[in-house]
Amino acid sequence: MTALGAIRCVWLRYFDVYRKSLTYGLVTTFTEPLLYLFSFGFGLGSMIGTVKLLGVEMTYRQFIFAGIVAQTLMFQGFFEAAYGSFIRMYYQRIFQAIAVTPITLSEVLWAEIIWDASKATFSSTVVIVIGVVMGDFSPWGALAAIPLCFAGATLFSALGLLAAAKSRTIEEISYPQYLLIFPMFLFCGVFFPLTTLPVYLQWLAWGLPLTSIVSLMRTLTLGTPLQAQVFIVIAAWFAVLVPWSRQAMSRRLIK
């Protein structure tokens, strides 16, 4: 068995669990983004009309569609990794059970992050497809956005894994949830252009990963000008979170 084969083997374990409870999986995967989409996209969108972003005019529904794709990958990636991996590590002890087979703990943790990211990418892709069907996204741009979804979801899955590794109890996951995830949801350009915020909040928002992912998502799907700093921000968060989360979970498990 190669390392990739080992990761695939554990990934398939997650997929099988998801497949066995498909109804539950689909409801929890799609309900939330669709509710946001219909509420803000169609409801609020019909009141607001158009938005001008970086010189490009678009309907509010188009504006928020792209934001909700990014928000979906953040929520799905973070929550699945944070709560799911805490349960698998602390209550089910699945990591410990697999890591005494020929599959190493390092491979188990890669599989965990990749599965969480895969599930989040799946959810985000559904929102993208709806955007294309509704005529709000260009098909080619939407296709190009899928790899971004996976990269962003990997980043937020790593954040979730880190939260699980650092939390002594499952309740403590609420700290990053309320202090990091919800502020990103509200202030990183999902619902309104960042330029409406005070300058210091704009700077703060640009330091957070969701802002860059939302911006790049709009570039790919709606053709807004590329803001070059997004690559630096995403790469920096990626480079920090992925190794840190894996190291933190390893230290949590291995004494």
Added chain:
Amino acid sequence: MVPGETPLIVRNLRKEYRVPGGPPLCAVDGISFEIQRGECFGLLGPNGAGKSTSMNCITGFYPATAGEIRLMGYDVFREPRMARQALGVCSQEDTLDSDFTVLDQMIRYGTYFGRKAELIRPRAEALLERFGLTEKSGDLVESLSGGMRRRLQVARSLISSPEVLILDEPTTGMDPEVRRVLWDIIVECRAQGLAILLSTHYMEEAQRLCDRVAILHRGKILDCAPPQNLISHHIGEEMVEEEIRPGVRWKRPSNLEDVYLKLTGKHLENGSHA
């Protein structure tokens, strides 16, 4: 694996735990032993003696601070994948996968060893039958009693046809009847040539099953020998007299528990060893 090579070799194993703001805590302090094919080797010791830490190092899950562990000739830390191909583990904690049914999790666990699901199903079914769990094949783990869960965990450790089997307190929580069934299975495994490392708190179990026993205390092996030799050497062949409750004394043959209590410094009431 070179024919005749020792299945499990532990040499000078030392394991220290990190302690925030303090010096490292030495849980295992330079232990060495080997287990041959068809041998059941017991690790006995009080809580905190280092039994589970040693087992976690032997599986390669915990890195050793120093020392060497070889499973079927492979270094467990440098070649974990090759080493663990031959390893079956039943850990002290319940690590059953509650997302799968009894049969499905046996099969799923087999896939972690690179086996194809369809090829491993017959063995999974045979093991469930041997462990009296066939009727529960389609049930989720949460519907099993504590004893059944423990049996399933031992059954799962055998799914990959291991050559080295690690059993960390496998009979904890089992009723006497089921415990005896598991003892029979361990005897069968030994007869089939498996090298078995068994940790237990039940002295009768160790005395009955183990060819050799190591008494572990504060991370060190105090003595290691066949149970009867340990008894002869440390207690003698005479009857042991002990007061089982105030005013009631009895004499009985000496056993491994007397050795354990003597070596670990936990004497019977009145210090009544013969």
